Amino acid sequence: MTAQNAFSPIAGTAEFTADGETVLACQLLVLGAGPGGYSAAFRASDLGIATVLVDQRPTLGGVCLNVGCIPSKALLHTMAVVDAANALSAQGIAFGAPQIDATKLAAHKDAVVKKLTDGLAAMAKARKVRVIQGTGRFRDPHHLEVAAADGDAPKIVRFESAIIAAGSEAATLPFVPSDPRIVDSTGALELRAVPKKMLVLGGGIIGLEMATVYSVLGARVDVVEMLDGLMPGADRDLVAVWQKMNASRFDRIMLKTKAVAIDAKLDGIHVEFAGEAAPEQPQRYDLILVAVGRQPNGKRIAAEKAGVDISDKGFIAVDRQMRTNAHHIYAIGDIVGEPMLAHKAVHQGHVAAENAAGGKSFFDARQIPSVAYTDPEIAWTGLTEQDAKARNVAFKKAVFPWVASGRALANGRAEGLTKLLFDPETHRLLGGAIVGTHAGDLIAEICLGLELGADATDIGRTILPHPTLSETIGMSAEAFEGVCTDLLPASR
Known part of the structure; x- marks a missing residue:
């Protein structure tokens, strides 16, 4: 491990009693078991690092899996099916009004969450990641105090390195009263x-x-x-x-x-x-x-006692290796700044774990996608028009309306559009956005194009299956180059 440790390296986890306190010693502590936290812990374990994972919830997955991304998408999928069934009446297929049992609907949502949290628990066990439930606060640069959820005496985790993945919480308004409604x-x-x-x-x-x-x-x-x-x-x-x-x-x-x-x-x-x-x-x-909105939990974990700087808003600054100003402590996810997205945290978690294990990894993503899972979905990545104008970045755009897509028309969902932004000189892809059904899945090709440095010709000449919505990405690129045969020719 790193040379700055204050004590001898630990071969694995070891539990002992010191000064009347239960102490668990480990090589790496991960504080927070959301997508970034558990991914960091699992990656570290895969690299042979004895890891302890601390979270206040009884199940892994954090806000996203337990009370956020996953349960909301379970409900949104069901609601989309209801809407789709209602829309079929225009095509000559009519159903009766849906009979909605909110209790069963909630149970379905909870079952989806449980299947995933059970899976995470099994993976933690298989990797020999020690999981502790409780609220963690730093005591000093190498010790974390964990207040047990059941009121038992707190445990002390002694660590060589740490990854802070404490996430964020829903922002509140001071004038809003406390009421179950x-x-x-x-x-x-x-x-x-x-x-x-x-x-x-x-x-x-x-x-x-x-x-x-x-x-x-x-x-x-x-x-x-x-x-x-x-x-x-x-x-x-x-x-x-x-x-x-x-x-x-x-x-x-x-x-x-x-x-x-x-x-x-x-x-x-x-x-x-x-x-x-x-x-x-x-x-x-x-x-x-x-x-x-959401606010980071930086001020709830006493990180300053570990020597970690925290901003007035509760964010923790990190470098490209996800390292804080305290050389042996890393931070990832919501707590290091916008965008507060699970997929960003996962990749940062891998980087932090690899560096904590003695590697030299960097978080240098060229793009981080955002998706609104409404109906229709909205997804965007890379440079947006708003960003480009605000930063005075030159761009040209191409838009393919879904009304010209055979698959969109067949689906009865031709309201959407696909938009790509390109550098006007090099024709290199700068960003892209989609509004329409399954936009969150379709944006993946644009993400990959940005990461690989694709230009309009690369995208336009990639053969995509017909008839699919994915074709709208290639056709947008063709429209930019003026070679799209699925749109009216550009005026001469």
């Missing part, structure tokens, strides 16, 4: 009841995904967003397609508006608004989802 994304996923009237505070991806679920279940939904558009980060032409398709779901989309007072009464939650689209009178809701 006011929930964050975790509470919304519990499906305690289906409200008649729902308000989503925040027009980002998380809020709109849950708005989709509750809308299909029968709720009427309002959304309030301080900014001038929904889904910040996505280009406006993509969001416009989504918004047109989903107009019927919402009673109000209040942009440049904010909630300024919330009063919990017996008959519902009453909300007063201010801003351009604010109603004159307070509005009553049965359920409010607070989805105003």
Whole structure:
């Protein structure tokens, strides 16, 4: 291991008692068992490093697997099937109104989560990764105190190196009262009841995904967003397609508006608004989802006692090897900055683990994709038009409308579009975005193109299967080069 250790290297994990405390000694401590944390622990173990993984939850997977990405996608898939069944009436196939059992739906979602968490537990056991449940806080540069969830005496983990993967938590608003009818994304996923009237505070991806679920279940939904558009980060032409398709779901989309007072009464939650689209009178809701972003957990783990610098907002700065200012401590995932995405954390976790094992790995991703799993989905990666204009980066774009896609028309889902951005001189791919069904899966080809440095000719001359939605990527590249035969010829 690294030469800066304060004590002799440890051959494996060892548990002993010192000064009346239970001490578990290991080579590597990983704090946080989300996608980045467990991936780091498993990679380190595969490299022969004795690893201890600490998390406050009884199951591995963190927020993403237990109360975030996975359960929300289980519900969104079911809701998409319901919507698709309803849409078939226009094609001559009619079903009766769906009979929704929210309890069974929640059980299905929980079963999906359990299958995955059970699998992670088995993989941790097979790799001999020691898992400790409890809340971890650093005591000094080589010791972590773990407060047990069951109230037992805390354990002390003594480590040579550490990877901080403590993640983030849902942001709160100071004027929001405590009431079971006011929930964050975790509470919304519990499906305690289906409200008649729902308000989503925040027009980002998380809020709109849950708005989709509750809308299909029968709720009427309002959304309030301080900014001038929904889904910040996505280009406006993509969001416009989504918004047109989903107009019927919402009673109000209040942009440049904010909630300024919330009063919990017996008959519902009453909300007063201010801003351009604010109603004159307070509005009553049965359920409010607070989805105003996430904040890092940097200030909850006493990292400063380990010598790790923490910003005022709770972020931890790292270099390209994911190393903090404390040479033997690494940090990954949400806690090191935006974008707060599980797939970013996983790759950073691998880099950190390899470096903790004495390697020399770097996190040098050329792109990190983002996906809104709404209906239609919106996915983008690399440079967006918004980014390019803000940074004064020259680009040219090509757009292939799905109305010219045989597969999209056959699917009855021709509302989408595929957009690619290219360097005007080299024709090298700079970024891409898709709005439409399965956009989150389709974006993978654009991710690979960016990582490999592809240009428009590379993409356009790649033979893709017909008829598929993936063809829209190749046709976008052909349109850029002026050789697409599936669109009208460019004016001369």
